[in-house]
Structures are given as C-alpha cells and as structure tokens.
Amino acid sequence: MTKLKLLLITFSALILAGCVNAPQSITKKDAFPKMYAENPKTILILPAINKSTAAEATDYYATTIAEPLTQKGFYVLPMTVTNPLLKQEGIIDGAQLRNSDMSVFGKHFGADAVLFVTINEWKTSYVVVAGSVTVGIGFELVSTKTSEVLWKYKNTIVVDTSGNGNNGGLLGALIATAINTAMQDYVPIARSVNQTATFMLPAGPYHNQYNLDQLTPGYVEPVGAKQ
Amino acid sequence: MKKTILAPLFAMVILASCVAPNNQLYYWGNYSNTLYTYTKEPSAKTRDAHKKELLNIVSISEKQNKRVAPGIFAELGHINLIESNQDQAATFFQKELALYPESKKVIDIALQKKTK
Numbered sequence: 001m002t003k004l005k006l007l008l009i010t011f012s013a014l015i016l017a018g019c020v021n022a023p024q025s026i027t028k029k030d031a032f033p034k035m036y037a038e039n040p041k042t043i044l045i046l047p048a049i050n051k052s053t054a055a056e057a058t059d060y061y062a063t064t065i066a067e068p069l070t071q072k073g074f075y076v077l078p079m080t081v082t083n084p085l086l087k088q089e090g091i092i093d094g095a096q097l098r099n100s101d102m103s104v105f106g107k108h109f110g111a112d113a114v115l116f117v118t119i120n121e122w123k124t125s126y127v128v129v130a131g132s133v134t135v136g137i138g139f140e141l142v143s144t145k146t147s148e149v150l151w152k153y154k155n156t157i158v159v160d161t162s163g164n165g166n167n168g169g170l171l172g173a174l175i176a177t178a179i180n181t182a183m184q185d186y187v188p189i190a191r192s193v194n195q196t197a198t199f200m201l202p203a204g205p206y207h208n209q210y211n212l213d214q215l216t217p218g219y220v221e222p223v224g225a226k227q
Numbered sequence: 228m229k230k231t232i233l234a235p236l237f238a239m240v241i242l243a244s245c246v247a248p249n250n251q252l253y254y255w256g257n258y259s260n261t262l263y264t265y266t267k268e269p270s271a272k273t274r275d276a277h278k279k280e281l282l283n284i285v286s287i288s289e290k291q292n293k294r295v296a297p298g299i300f301a302e303l304g305h306i307n308l309i310e311s312n313q314d315q316a317a318t319f320f321q322k323e324l325a326l327y328p329e330s331k332k333v334i335d336i337a338l339q340k341k342t343k
Contacts, residue, residue: 042329063262067255070297075329078301081337110332187263206252 028202031218035150038143040112041205042075044082044105046094052122057186058093061119061137064190068198069115073207077109094118106144113150116140121156122186131161135189139197153197157189253296254288256280278306297327304337 029036045065048058062083066076091097094116105111121136136156140149200218203209261277281303288295304319317338324334 059266060263063266064259066298067259067296071252071255073252075297075327077330077333078298078305078323080298080302080305081333085336108332110329187259191259 026218027215028200028218029214032151032202034143034148035141035202036211036214038112038145038150039205039211040074040141040143040150042077042110042112043069043115043141044077044109044111044113044144045069045079045115045117046097047083047086047092048117048119049093049095049098050119050122052119054122054186057119057122060187061117061122061190064187064194065115065117068191068194069201069204070206072198072201073204073210075204075206077111082109102142102144102147104144111144113144114142116142118154120154124161132158133161133186133189134158135186135193137190137193137197141201151201153200155193155196157193159189252293254284254291254293255296256284256287258284258299274306274309278303281306295322295326297330298323300326301330301334301337308337308340 045062048061050058062079066079069076086092097114098116102114105114116139118138118140119136120138121134123134125132125134134156136154138154139152141151142148143150203211203213257280261273261280265273265277267273281299284299285295285303288299300319300323304316304323307313307316307319320334320337323330
C-alpha cells in the first residue's frame with residue numbers, strides 16, 4: 001500500500017511537472033481578465049504567421065489546432081471553409097492582418113475572436129552526434145469587438161531525436177520515442193505545444209469548467225520548455 | 228486513513244484535468260492524422276481516407292452520446308463539394324448549422340458556393 005501510495009504521488013508529481021510548467025502565483029482571471037469579461041465563443045483561426053524558414057509549416061500546423069480548441073469548449077469556424085475564403089481575399093499569412101480592424105471578421109464570419117498563430121521555430125538541427133527538432137509557437141486571441149488581445153501564450157519544445165538523454169521531461173520522452181520509431185516529424189511536437197497552450201487557455205462556453213476556472217493557475221511565461 | 232484516500236484522489240484529479248482521453252468533450256478519433264496525411268500528400272486516396280475517418284467520428288460520437296465535434300459536418304460538406312456531390316454537401320452543411328447555429332454566416336457562404 002505504501003509503495004502504491006508513493007508511486008501515485010510520484011506519478012502525479014511527474015504529471016504536474018510535465019503539464020503545468022508554470023509559476024502558479026497568478027490565476028487565469030488575473031492573467032486574462034478580458035477573456036472573462038468578453039466570454040468569446042466562436043473563434044476564427046487565421047493562417048499562421050510563419051517566421052520559420054519552412055514554407056510548409058503553415059499548412060501542416062493548420063491540421064493540429066482546431067481539435068484542442070474545441071475540446072476546450074470553443075466553436076472553431078471550419079477552416080476548410082474559411083481558409084479558401086481568406087485566400088480569395090489574398091490572405092495567406094496572418095501577418096497581413098495583425099494590425100487590421102478585427103470587426104470585419106465578426107461581421108462576415110460571425111467570429112467573436114480571431115486566433116493569430118505565430119510559428120517562431122520549425123526546424124531540425126544536426127550536431128555531430130545528436131539531432132533535435134524544435135517547434136516554437138506563439139498564440140494571440142484577439143477580440144473582434146475591440147481588436148484587443150484577450151489571451152496569449154507562447155512555448156517552444158525541443159525534442160532530442162538522437163534517442164539518448166531526454167531533457168524534455170516525460171512528455172519529451174514520449175514524443176522522442178514516437179519520432180524515433182516512426183519518422184522525424186514536427187506535427188506531434190506542434191500538438192504538444194497546442195496542448196500546453198490550451199491547458200492555459202480559460203475554458204469556453206461548451207466546457208464544463210466555463211467561468212469556473214478563474215482561480216486555476218494562469219501564467220506569465222512558460223518555464224518548463226527547454227530552449 | 229484519510230491520507231491514504233487523499234493521495235490516489237489527488238493523482239486522479241490531476242490525471243483527469245490533464246490527460247483525460249476518455250473524458251474529452253468530443254470524439255475526434257484519428258482526425259489529426261488523416262487530415263495531416265491528406266494535407267501532406269493530397270490525392271483522391273488520402274482524401275477518401277480522411278472522409279472515412281470523418282464519417283467514423285460521426286458514428287462513434289453518436290454511439291457515445293456525444294455531440295459531433297465542431298466542423299466535422301462542415302468538413303464532410305466541403306469534401307462532398309470537391310467530389311461534386313452537391314446535394315450531399317448541402318445536407319452536411321445544414322447539419323453543421325443545426326448543431327452549431329453560431330456557424331450561420333460561414334455556412335451560408337459555403338451553401339452559396341454550392342449553388343454556383
């Protein structure tokens with residue numbers, strides 16, 4: 001029994017370490033007051049702002065983000081419909097819109113907020129004996145009513161693909177294994193970044209924690225990810 | 228004795244809030260993988276695999292008494308448009324709208340496209 005208890009405590013500590021990665025001194029309500037003031041429900045995801053050198057990163061990343069946002073209780077406007085519409089208007093990179101008036105997306109798409117995703121890093125590094133894959137993403141959720149930022153987050157995950165010495169914690173170890181056994185790939189890492197991000201995002205209207213998570217930990221800057 | 232109960236409870240709460248694969252709001256199945264494959268290698272074959280997964284998500288969601296996830300019906304509508312199944316496409320777009328009325332503006336645009 002004692003052993004089991006010990007195991008459970010260790011396990012929960014591990015989960016905490018792998019999942020929270022943040023100083024717990026600030027609540028979600030204090031970190032993102034505008035989120036709770038506006039209560040956005042419908043989100044339009046714009047094509048990512050791609051600051052990496054990988055041109056394909058935008059399209060590949062787009063396959064990963066709708067699912068975790070809906071699980072967090074938001075309605076995500078179907079990107080298969082909205083992306084071609086944006087393309088028709090000549091918008092293929094969110095950077096083209098960052099300083100625009102966001103109310104147009106409320107008017108034409110019915111979005112309460114627009115999600116800007118910035119791909120800061122999407123790269124593979126080879127050193128003599130080891131390799132690593134890095135994915136760094138920034139998120140900004142912007143109101144279509146006020147054009148103000150309601151929520152933001154950024155994180156970078158580096159996964160050692162050499163198979164030895166995992167400094168990425170439990171999560172890193174799992175991803176590294178997946179990569180080593182399949183092929184080197186960015187998308188599983190992007191999914192992990194999304195997971196840490198949506199963990200920090202206040203819950204949306206379809207979630208049972210909607211408005212009840214105000215006192216749970218918010219964050220300032222992630223500290224868990226290896227830079 | 229109380230402490231003995233607390234430790235596993237704590238672990239469970241953490242697990243539930245953090246991992247919770249069975250406690251998720253929606254069933255998304257293998258969506259992310261089939262969509263990624265279709266994006267990476269666009270072809271009739273990879274599109275069909277993704278379409279099958281979307282239909283699978285609908286049927287499993289219904290079995291689990293879960294609401295079908297946002298965008299699944301809209302994506303089925305979109306794929307049916309590509310395959311020139313206009314009526315099927317309209318039916319799926321209407322399903323998205325019925326389930327999520329907040330999609331109205333975008334679905335109206337999609338339906339207009341259909342009639343073009």
